[in-house]
Amino acid sequence: MSRQFLKQSVFSLLLSSKQKRNTGFTMIELLVALFIGSVITGGLLFMVVKLLETNQREASRSDTQREVQMAMDYISRDLREAVYVYDGRCLVKDSAAVNTSQNCTGLLDYLPEPISGEATTLPVLAFWKVEDLPQNLKTNCSNNAAAFSSTAALPVAVAGVPCISRRMYTLVVYTLDWTNGDNWKGKARIKRYNLPQFSDSAGAGGTQPEITKGWLYPAGENTGFNYWPNNKDYKPIAGYVVPVAATNANNQVLLDFVDKNPLIGGDVTCPNDYTVTPASASARGFYVCVKGAESNGKLNQEVIIRIQGNVAGRPGASNANIPLPIETRVLTRGVLNKNI
Numbered sequence: 001m002s003r004q005f006l007k008q009s010v011f012s013l014l015l016s017s018k019q020k021r022n023t024g025f026t027m028i029e030l031l032v033a034l035f036i037g038s039v040i041t042g043g044l045l046f047m048v049v050k051l052l053e054t055n056q057r058e059a060s061r062s063d064t065q066r067e068v069q070m071a072m073d074y075i076s077r078d079l080r081e082a083v084y085v086y087d088g089r090c091l092v093k094d095s096a097a098v099n100t101s102q103n104c105t106g107l108l109d110y111l112p113e114p115i116s117g118e119a120t121t122l123p124v125l126a127f128w129k130v131e132d133l134p135q136n137l138k139t140n141c142s143n144n145a146a147a148f149s150s151t152a153a154l155p156v157a158v159a160g161v162p163c164i165s166r167r168m169y170t171l172v173v174y175t176l177d178w179t180n181g182d183n184w185k186g187k188a189r190i191k192r193y194n195l196p197q198f199s200d201s202a203g204a205g206g207t208q209p210e211i212t213k214g215w216l217y218p219a220g221e222n223t224g225f226n227y228w229p230n231n232k233d234y235k236p237i238a239g240y241v242v243p244v245a246a247t248n249a250n251n252q253v254l255l256d257f258v259d260k261n262p263l264i265g266g267d268v269t270c271p272n273d274y275t276v277t278p279a280s281a282s283a284r285g286f287y288v289c290v291k292g293a294e295s296n297g298k299l300n301q302e303v304i305i306r307i308q309g310n311v312a313g314r315p316g317a318s319n320a321n322i323p324l325p326i327e328t329r330v331l332t333r334g335v336l337n338k339n340i
Contacts, residue, residue, distance in 0.1 A: 056316025064257050065324050068309035071190060071255035075125070075305060076330050078172060078192075082127035083334035084218075084225035085301050087290035088279035091126055093117065103296070104226040105234055112214065112243040115173055115193045115251065124190075124278055125174040125288050125305070128218055128225055129334055131196070133166050136203040141166060143206070156208040161198075168197040169218055176286045177253075178260045185313035186257035190286055193251040195243055214243025226296045259285030259310045262323055274304065285310070301332045 025033075079085070090104035093116070107126060114121045133141070141163035144155050148163065162168060171194065178188040195215055203209035216229040216237060223231055229240050261283050270276045270289035277288045285308040292301035309324040311317040 053316060057311070057320060057322075060311045060314035060317040060320070061322055061324070064309045064311045064314065064322075067255060067257070068307055068324055068326055072305065072307055072326055072328055074254065075174065076328055078129070079125070079127065079303055079305070079330045080332060081129045081131070081334050082172075082301070082332040083130060083169075084296070085125070085127040085290050085293060085303055085332060086226075086277070087275035087293040088277035089275060090226060090293065091123055091278050103224075104293075105228075105230050107228070110214075110229050110240075110242055111173065111193075112245045114177075114179075115175060115246050120177060120179045122176045122278060122280070122284070123173055124176050124284075124286050125303075126172070127332075128169055128171055130167050131170050133161070133168055134198055134200045134202055136201070137161050137163075137198060137209055138166055140203050140206055140209070157203060157206045159208060160211070161203070161209055170197065171195040171215070171218075174254070174286075176258065176260075176284060184253065184256045187310055187312055188258045188260040188285055189253050190255040190258055190307070191251055192254045193246050195250070212243070213241055216240055224296050226293065255307075255309075257309050257311060257313060259308045259323060261285070262308050262310070270304065274302075300334075303330045303332070304328070305330065 086104075086107055090107050092106045093108040094106050108116045108123060111123070115123060117123055132138075137158075140157040141161060144158045144163075147154050147158065153159075173193040173195075175191045175193065176188055177191050196212055197215050197217075198209055199212055202212075216223070218225050218228045223229065223237060227234060229237055231237055262285050268276055268283060268287060274289035274291045275293065277290050287306055289304040289306075290301065291303070292299050295301070304327065306325070306327045309326070311320050311322045311324070314320075
């Protein structure tokens with residue numbers, strides 16, 4: 001009897017264990033578990049995506065801020081060598097409308113397109129500086145050094161070249177450009193145009209150097225910086241020709257991702273004795289305040305430069321609007337009346 005009971009007990013235990021092994025989750029339990037897992041996974045993925053977007057946006061912000069600072073440093077170094085800086089009263093078109101008390105003509109009438117100001121281009125900072133001659137001309141000057149102590153006519157390779165100082169005047173113009181249809185992605189960009197007396201290819205192989213079309217000596221007896229390229233009677237100097245249209249070679253992009261029409265710290269204003277430049281800078285991402293232009297280069301001038309970058313257009317920040325303003329003050333130290 002006890003043996004029969006033992007067999008029944010073992011059989012019941014095995015049957016119960018087998019039934020437990022065959023027992024699984026119900027469909028409702030699986031759906032609930034799947035929903036909870038999906039919520040957790042979705043939340044984690046959302047956090048990861050947001051972290052990646054934030055990281056990309058901060059990287060774009062850092063890159064833009066660094067590039068704006070580098071551009072500001074470049075402009076500042078360039079401007080320190082200026083011998084004359086135009087302010088908003090001369091950086092205009094139509095010389096008849098210029099403030100005659102400053103004795104200047106409208107500079108933009110004598111700059112090439114699109115530097116002279118179009119629907120998508122605004123000249124902001126224009127100045128004359130003294131810089132080294134191209135290497136070709138330095139070589140020609142060295143090769144013909146003995147000719148300067150002779151009474152004979154100078155060789156064609158150095159005729160009209162300032163070999164004594166080996167320096168030349170160059171007109172530099174920074175513009176704010178927001179032209180569409182190119183490879184640039186920012187709202188606007190800063191470009192640098194230059195008009196040197198001689199190009200880098202001038203005088204190659206000892207040939208006669210050709211003066212850059214549109215260049216005219218800005219500090220002669222019959223003219224001056226403020227009313228260049230006219231004479232002191234505001235009349236065009238004979239033989240002057242407006243420069244050819246600007247190209248990528250002499251009108252290069254310095255900085256992309258600049259605001260087009262922001263209000264940098266409110267309305268555009270300048271301290272006393274400074275002139276806002278350009279005169280139409282009612283709300284711009286790049287403008288300057290110029291002091292001392294009325295001296296016509298007799299005094300070193302001060303310039304306040306204001307740039308506001310913006311990350312809009314960068315990867316991960318296409319629709320962002322993060323302004324990055326920066327400002328600096330520059331005292332020009334260029335020397336006027338050099339023997340050039």
